[in-house]
Amino acid sequence: MKHTCLYTAHQQAGAKLIEFGGWEMPVYYTSILDEHQAVRTAAGLFDISHMGEIRARGADAAGFLNFVLTNDLRKLPPGLGQYTLLCNPRGAVVDDLYVYQTGPAEFLLVVNASRLDADAQWLQQRLAEFPKAGGVELKNESDDFGAVALQGPAAAGFIDGCFQSTTKAPSRLRKNEIVRCHFDGQPVFVSRTGYTGEDGFEIMAPVQITAPIWNKLLEAGHPAGLKPAGLGARDTLRTEACYPLYGHELNENTTPIEAGLGFFVAWNKGDFIGRAALAAQKAAGPAKKLAAFKMTGRSAPPRPQYSIWSAGPKSERIGEVTSGTQSPTLGLGIGLGYVPPKYAAANTPIAIEIRGKPFPAVIIPKPFYRGVEKRFSNAPAGVSFTH
Amino acid sequence: MSAHVPSDLKYAKSHEWARISGDTAVVGISDHAQHELTDVVFVELPAVGRKIRTGESCAVVESVKTASDIYAPLSGEVIEANPQLAQHPELVNTAPYGDGWLFKIKLADPAEAGKMLTPEDYTKQIA
Numbered sequence: 001m002k003h004t005c006l007y008t009a010h011q012q013a014g015a016k017l018i019e020f021g022g023w024e025m026p027v028y029y030t031s032i033l034d035e036h037q038a039v040r041t042a043a044g045l046f047d048i049s050h051m052g053e054i055r056a057r058g059a060d061a062a063g064f065l066n067f068v069l070t071n072d073l074r075k076l077p078p079g080l081g082q083y084t085l086l087c088n089p090r091g092a093v094v095d096d097l098y099v100y101q102t103g104p105a106e107f108l109l110v111v112n113a114s115r116l117d118a119d120a121q122w123l124q125q126r127l128a129e130f131p132k133a134g135g136v137e138l139k140n141e142s143d144d145f146g147a148v149a150l151q152g153p154a155a156a157g158f159i160d161g162c163f164q165s166t167t168k169a170p171s172r173l174r175k176n177e178i179v180r181c182h183f184d185g186q187p188v189f190v191s192r193t194g195y196t197g198e199d200g201f202e203i204m205a206p207v208q209i210t211a212p213i214w215n216k217l218l219e220a221g222h223p224a225g226l227k228p229a230g231l232g233a234r235d236t237l238r239t240e241a242c243y244p245l246y247g248h249e250l251n252e253n254t255t256p257i258e259a260g261l262g263f264f265v266a267w268n269k270g271d272f273i274g275r276a277a278l279a280a281q282k283a284a285g286p287a288k289k290l291a292a293f294k295m296t297g298r299s300a301p302p303r304p305q306y307s308i309w310s311a312g313p314k315s316e317r318i319g320e321v322t323s324g325t326q327s328p329t330l331g332l333g334i335g336l337g338y339v340p341p342k343y344a345a346a347n348t349p350i351a352i353e354i355r356g357k358p359f360p361a362v363i364i365p366k367p368f369y370r371g372v373e374k375r376f377s378n379a380p381a382g383v384s385f386t387h
Numbered sequence: 388m389s390a391h392v393p394s395d396l397k398y399a400k401s402h403e404w405a406r407i408s409g410d411t412a413v414v415g416i417s418d419h420a421q422h423e424l425t426d427v428v429f430v431e432l433p434a435v436g437r438k439i440r441t442g443e444s445c446a447v448v449e450s451v452k453t454a455s456d457i458y459a460p461l462s463g464e465v466i467e468a469n470p471q472l473a474q475h476p477e478l479v480n481t482a483p484y485g486d487g488w489l490f491k492i493k494l495a496d497p498a499e500a501g502k503m504l505t506p507e508d509y510t511k512q513i514a
Contacts (some may be wrong), residue, residue: 016425031450232452267414298473300429300449326428326451355431355447 004049004206006214013228016230019115023050025231032232039196039237042225043152046201046234047219049210050066052116053145055122060135061105068126068273069099070256072266076101081176081191083264085256086119087274091281093250093259095119098193100178108178108189111203112246116142121168123281146210150217151200151237154224159201162216164189170201183213194235197241197369239323239334242292242333242367248304248322249336250292258286258338260366288319289344292366295333295352299339299359301326302352311349311356318343321352329369333361390419393484397500399460404484407500411444412461414481415488416448416453419513424450427479431447432468433488439465439492441499448479461499463492 001024010017013028026047028035038044038243043342057064066073071084083098085093095115100108111119120140127133143287150159156171163181170190171341173179186209194200205213220324235245244250256265257278265278295302302324311316324335343350346365351358396404400505402420405412423428429449438461446457466488471478478487494500504512 028425031425056461215471233475236451297428300431300454301451326449328451 002050004047005210006020006047006049006148009211010047010216010228012023015228015230018231020231021050021112025050026228027232028270031330032230032236035227035233036225036236038225038327039152039198039229039233040329041153042227043150043154043200043221043235044196044227044229044233045214045221046149046151046229046231047147047214048149049146049207050113052109052111052113052119052140052142052146053204054111054116054120055137055139055141056107056109057105057137057139058135059105060130060132061107061137062101062131063132063138063255064127064130065099065107065109066269066272067130067218070265070274070278071099072269072271073101074361075266078103079177079179079349081193085261085264086122087272087278088252089273089277091252091255091257091274092252092279093246093256094252095251095348096244096261099189100189102178102180108204110202116140120229135210142241144207144208145204146213147202147204147219148210148214148217149194149196149200149202150226151196151198151229152226153343154198154221155200157199158220158224158226159190159217162213162220163188175199183216185208188213194244195241196237197243197367198237204235209343236292236325236328236363238368239325239336240327240329242281242336242366244290244336245323255281255286256340258288258298259290284314285341286292288338288342289321289340289341290336291344291363292336293334293350293352293361293363294327294330296360296362299333299352300354301333302354302361306335307353308337308339309351309353310343311351311360315351315358318350324352329370339363390422390489391484392417392419392513393505394506396484397460398505398512399458399501399503400467401458401460403457403460405460405500405503406488406492407461407497409446410497411466411491412463412494412500413459413464413488413491414482416457417509417513418483420485421480421483424453424455425480426451426477427476430469430472430476430479430489431473435465435468437461437465438495449476457489459492460503461492461506463496464496465490466493467491497506
């Protein structure tokens with residue numbers, strides 16, 4: 001298993017470690033619930049160094065990325081990022097990612113750890129076919145980058161003291177904005193993004209200074225209640241916010257239309273990989289839709305792969321849970337899963353099969369939880385997330 | 388962090404404990420087990436009257452992250468299930484040997500207890 005540049009720090013902090021996407025990562029330090037609450041009420045610090053960083057540079061980099069990604073890069077001025085998807089010609093998802101324009105004709109793609117190799121290969125293959133391939137330099141720089149996510153309502157109160165910025169202090173960034181700051185004289189990227197439903201920041205830094213940044217943030221945030229947080233809390237937080245996780249809600253047989261991510265597919269930017277299939281599916285209507293549900297009574301938490309049944313006397317199996325957990329905020333079981341569109345409307349009663357028995361649940365509007373983030377977002381409710 | 392292993396209990400390899408008095412036993416999960424599970428959010432207990440055999444899966448403890456089967460450490464009939472756990476599953480974490488007990492059984496064969504681990508053996512197992 002691979003170890004991030006923060007592995008020693010996790011061991012020293014007494015983290016419980018698990019395998020995730022080929023990496024040995026902290027699942028929690030004290031408890032998932034504690035860390036979840038810290039992020040909702042104060043702040044939490046996550047190691048996200050396992051995520052991949054791919055850089056694209058050159059005069060034709062924007063044109064190439066706009067051809068392989070679904071969102072419209074032309075809407076992205078230097079210094080901003082956007083959530084976007086990498087699709088195959090069938091319109092299904094190779095990966096979901098964040099792309100930032102970090103400078104003129106210079107882009108940073110932050111991709112899922114579990115998909116980095118697939119993404120890098122996919123992009124190189126598509127670049128080889130791209131007519132203006134000579135004007136694009138594509139480089140997997142994941143080994144050079146460490147990354148941490150500082151998330152929670154208290155984060156903006158202490159982050160500025162941890163970095164030197166000649167342009168804009170991190171707390172002055174707006175949602176999705178990215179700035180080059182310095183730490184110990186070395187350049188780092190700080191963006192106002194996250195995967196928790198809270199206000200927060202992600203810091204992408206050279207591997208050799210990621211541990212010092214981690215320690216500096218923990219020290220600066222301690223009075224405000226900052227705690228290190230693991231993948232367990234990251235999963236409950238993102239599930240409450242209804243953010244998809246690749247391998248659960250997204251895979252190479254599922255489209256952004258089915259996943260409710262149509263907002264991130266730009267129809268008026270010209271052709272892009274997957275466009276024809278996605279347009280046809282949008283016109284015909286998808287056969288399944290991602291829906292969010294909550295248990296209506298006390299039950300065991302819903303888990304991935306549990307069956308979803310329609311309610312009523314002629315109950316039939318209509319789908320499968322893709323993500324499910326006990327919501328620490330609601331104190332109830334919550335989940336996401338694909339169902340036929342006629343069952344996907346809010347307030348539709350359904351049942352979740354838990355160990356052979358049906359338990360009542362109801363489809364609810366996404367997301368379960370919307371925190372400070374909404375004040376930073378211009379996107380319609382439910383689609384303004386970052387990854 | 389070393390887990391608490393009370394000296395007056397018997398233990399199963401699968402981390403259940405039994406407090407035996409006469410022909411009944413109270414059953415729960417060890418401090419080590421609750422610490423490994425963390426954040427218990429739901430407990431499914433066997434119905435009163437159910438006959439269970441040693442090693443049989445008879446309860447489920449669900450943490451935020453995962454569902455874990457609980458195995459009967461002794462054979463017998465379930466005569467009580469902890470009613471507090473429906474509302475307060477977190478008692479399994481906060482008081483694994485006290486209010487977080489799971490169920491009580493009337494033992495089919497009290498001599499079976501001799502096959503369970505002593506506190507010393509269990510301490511070695513989790514070391």
